[in-house]
Amino acid sequence: MNIILARDISKSVTPVPPLHRTAKRHEWTRIHRGAYLDLQGTEPDDVSQESWHAAKIIGLAASTPIAVISGLSAAIFHGLPMLYSRIPNLVHVTRASKSTKSEWAHTHQAKLAADEVVEVAGIRCTSITRTIQDLAGTLSLPELLAMADAARAREVDLQPLVSVNRFGRHLRWAVEHASDRSESYAETWSRYHFICAGIELPLQQPSVIARDGTFIGRTDFGTRDGLLGEFDGKVKYGKFLKPGQSAADAVMAEKSRENSLRDTNHELTRWDWDVLRSQQTFLNRWDSAKQRAALLPPPTATLELRPMKKPVVTNWTDIFQWNHAAIG
Structure with missing residues (x-):
């Protein structure tokens, strides 16, 4: 599937029709302001909810590279287990300063340390540890434990969560009971x-x-x-x-x-x-x-108890093609 960005079209030497007209003619789906998804023959119902949201994340990152993908959106982009009912419509992002409301994004205000931001498929996201910390007040204990399990299976260091104050009891419980042998x-x-x-x-x-x-x-x-x-x-x-x-x-x-x-x-x-x-x-x-x-x-x-295979994590660059130079 291909993600088409307006900024790429505008750089074309040859005059082209407005992107929204081209998108309508080719039945592309708008995923963000100035970004469309070309399913390239894939039926919409065959695209997972996680993939639809990931496409929105890529579209937003191209438009607002300064924002850091966070919360539920970061969990999806990291491939952490999540109930379908939790997949949000808006992309969750974190900024150091306040921002106006958007029809595309749910913005959280927080200052992130350098080690709390990582790149996934070239897009800035909160780290897995920080993502779990941010979701401690949103998820039920089984959901939080599932994310901690997935993190431990990837050998992510969860120890920093033990010293977190906000929802600290939930986080310490999840770290204590997390297992690297859970597959779902x-x-x-x-x-x-x-x-x-x-x-x-x-x-x-x-x-x-x-x-x-x-x-x-x-x-x-x-x-x-x-x-x-x-x-x-x-x-x-x-x-x-x-x-x-x-x-x-x-x-x-x-x-x-x-x-x-x-x-x-x-x-x-x-x-x-x-x-x-x-x-x-x-x-x-x-x-x-x-x-x-x-x-x-x-x-x-x-x-x-034989050694477990390393978990398979979705590589979004295998699912979507886009101009990575437009992001960052």
Whole structure:
């Protein structure tokens, strides 16, 4: 997808029609004053909400390079986990001085230290640590913990958050419980329920290994006494298909995997978003599965915590093309 900036068109030696007329003719989408998005054949519904917002960020940065992308917008540009309901319409920015209201931006006034500003795809954003600090009063504890988990998985130093005064209790709690083994917001939310209930945390992302050393599978959670658990988002069969694999093939492969796990005398339980929304419902499901696991013979496979792969972070320069010289 291509981002067209008015300043690039105005530098053209050859006379060209006004950009808004060209945009209308080509059905480009206006993402900021003097900036349009050319989907280049991509259907609008196929563009993620995060990508739409990222395009707005790029358009704004070209128009106002002095502003620093911050808050929810910085979280999106950093690729931190966020509920869709949190994705804002306006781009959040931080300035040292006050500014007038804008139809494109939500401006926050604050002085940022030099180490609190970084470049992402050539655009100035608050650092991941500063972004989490700024959102401590906006996000719920599970959401804050999910961002702290993602930061820890990227080996970001969260220790500076411990000494922050504003919403300090929330930040210290998130730093204390952050884990580098959480792969999704749903996993974090599940762990949040365990933490709040005071239940001993199960192993995260354990690999199930047969007695002969064969790798059988990996689940979101597991206990040494025979209980495995995982979140079922109901979208993985379509979103993460292997090349040439149909949704039906994926379902059959998952059934085979589940049978292999159960064959090791492990109880396997799953939950979805509806279960996660109620802590008591979630805990009841876990407790019921634990009771079933206690009735099974001893597991014939062991659980191992193997090194996690580094998280894949969206590179916005792979998604959009724009004139980087226009920014900065």
